[in-house]
Amino acid sequence: MVYVLRIEGTITPATAIYVEEGLRQASYERASAAVLILNTPGGLLDSTIKILDLIEQSEIPVIAYVYPPGSARAWSAGTYILVGSHVAAMASHTIIGSCQPVDFTGQPINDTKRINALLKLMETKAEERGRNVTVAKRFITENLNLKADEAYRLGITDIPPVDELKELLDLVDGMEVKTKVGVVRLKTSSASIVEYSPSLRVAVLTVISDPQIAYILMTVGLLALIFGLASGVYPSAVVGALMTILGIIGLGATPLSFGSMLLIALGLILLLVEALTPGFGLFGISGIISMALGALLVITIEPARWVVSSEWMGTFVWMIVAITAPIAAFAAFTAYKVIEVRRRKPALGAIVNEIAEAVDDIDEGGEGFVIFRGELWMARALKKVTKGSKVRIVAKDGPRLVVEPLERKSQQ
Secondary structure: OEEEEEEEOOEOHHHHHHHHHHHHHHHHOOOOEEEEEEEEOOEOHHHHHHHHHHHHHOOOOEEEEEOOOOOOEEEOHHHHHHHHOOEEEEOOOOEEEOOOOEOOOOOEOOOHHHHHHHHHHHHHHHHHOOOOHHHHHHHHHOOOEEEHHHHHHOOOOOOOOOOOHHHHHHHHOOOEEEEOOEEEEOOOOOOOEEEOOOOHHHHHHHHHHOHHHHHHHHHHHHHHHHHHHHHOOHHHHHHHHHHHHHHHHHOOOOOHHHHHHHHHHHHHHHHHHHHOOOOOOHHHHHHHHHHHHHHHHHOOOOHHHHOOOHHHHHHHHHHHHHHHHHHHHHHHHHHHHHHHHHHOOOHHHHHOOOEEEEOOOEOOOOEEEEEEOOEEEEEEEOOOEOOOOEEEEEEEEOOEEEEEEHHHHHHO
């Protein structure tokens, strides 16, 4: 079998984790090769280097393929990945190149220290894979761009432009490449194709790792956090703290494991605050969300990581669902009951304007007993009340009812 991974859009830390999980799973399943389908404008250098390291450490051949024909681009980071893969291929009318680094404003970086480091990285990968070193370096020094046919003619790709994945696998069948475990002969002609889908963890990371979304999360979160703490509007501070941590994780400013633990710690603090305050409100809900996100991002649930069978892992996942689902249902039921109680009409409102019966003669401003719903209450009369007469409850003063004769009220 051949595993297919799609690197589309901006390359972020989520992309590197996706490739890591996919290559690990492909290796565990003893796949013949893994195909990285490239259609990207580039991305973070750290994430690109991580992907190159993953390819270097892969036990199975990695084929980089710029696809689909006529529209795909593998600029900047995508070109580094193409040059560093065991096999490089492009569909017709696709483009690679433009590898000079840029700053956050999009302006080219001319710092010789950075440029020389990237030149050496590109040179090393091109030499290792037997590709044209001179042309590879021009991707950086001249922002060179090449079409598929030019890339093959100049020795960057290994096969002529090919427009279908199945045709690509037929063409590379029998090629020998050097991987971590030594020279491997590709057996891809009749291999089945498996599309590797990103895990939920990667899907969440992909959203928050988008540079624009991550920047918005961090800046708006910081403003909400500062405003909430300064003004005492604590819901704003809670939401701000959660957004800030997600933004920091998305920008890659902290290791994923550390950021995940921050989310879990924030969730525990919020649940503790909720336990010390009445009701099931924002603190509790935010705490559950924070802990769930932290646990999702920190835990990698995959058979290859645990060295067990996929059947065992399936049983394990269902066990997790069986344990957590009742807890979540109980939490939802508790929240519903609390909201129901809070919406219930206050007991005082149910007493006012109700009818009671006087047990004693009560002078105006005096006190005596009345019976209300079978219970004996001390009452203070606004007007004279005779024993056995009906009275209307007009208020409650501590443990006493305030009443007036029903007949007098009716006459008014």
